[in-house]
Amino acid sequence: xxxxxxxxxxxxxxxxxxxxxxxxxxxxxxxxxxxxxxxxxxxxxxxxxxxxxxxxxxxxxxxxxxxxxxxxxxxxxxxxxxxxxxxxxxxxxxxxxxxxxxxxxxxxxxxxxxxxxxxxxxxxx
Numbered sequence: 530x531x532x533x534x535x536x537x538x539x540x541x542x543x544x545x546x547x548x549x550x551x552x553x554x555x556x557x558x559x560x561x562x563x564x565x566x567x568x569x570x571x572x573x574x575x576x577x578x579x580x581x582x583x584x585x586x587x588x589x590x591x592x593x594x595x596x597x598x599x600x601x602x603x604x605x606x607x608x609x610x611x612x613x614x615x616x617x618x619x620x621x622x623x624x625x626x627x628x629x630x631x632x633x634x635x636x637x638x639x640x641x642x643x644x645x646x647x648x649x650x651x652x653x654x
Contacts, residue, residue, distance in 0.1 A: 545569065550581025554589060557596055569599060570653070571645050574621075576605040576612055584615060591620040598652050602641055 545566070547553045553574075556563040572590065576583035583605065590596045600622040605612070608626045616624050625641065628634045645651065 548579075550578040550583065550586045552580075553578065553586050554581065557590065568596075570651050572599055572601045573604045573641070574601050575627075576603060576607055576616070584612075584619065587616065587619045587621060600645060600651060602645065604637075604641070 545556065547556055552563075555561045556566050557568075559566050574583045574587060578586065581589075583603065587601055587603070590599065590601060597620070601620075602623045602625060603612075603616045603621045604625050604627055606627045606629075607613075613624050623641075625637055628637055
C-alpha cells in the first residue's frame with residue numbers, strides 16, 4: 530500500500546520495503562542480503578511487524594549512535610494512546626495513524642513527504 534501511495538503521489542524518493550522487524554534491522558545494519566543497503570534518510574515504521582515488532586526496532590534505532598540521527602515516522606494502524614506515548618518515549622520523530630481509506634492514506638503519505646523532504650532539513654545518511 531505504501532509503494533502504491535508513493536507511486537500515486539509521484540514521490541521520487543527511493544523506497545525500500547522490508548517484510549518484518551528482523552529484516553528491517555538487517556537492512557539498517559547491512560547484514561545478510563542487505564550488505565549493499567544504503568542508509569535511509571527517513572524511516573517509515575509500522576509498529577505491527579512480525580519477528581521484531583516496530584517498538585523493538587525503534588528502540589534499537591534510537592539507542593544506536595550510528596542510526597539514531599535518522600528520523601523515524603511511526604506509520605501504523607494503532608491510535609492507542611499507549612502506543613503513541615511509548616513511541617515518543619522511544620524518540621520517534623512523528624506518529625501518524627494510518628488511515629483505512631486509501632485516498633486518505635495517499636494524502637497522509639504526501640504530507641509526510643512534503644514535511645520531511647521539502648520543509649525540514651535532515652542529516653545525510
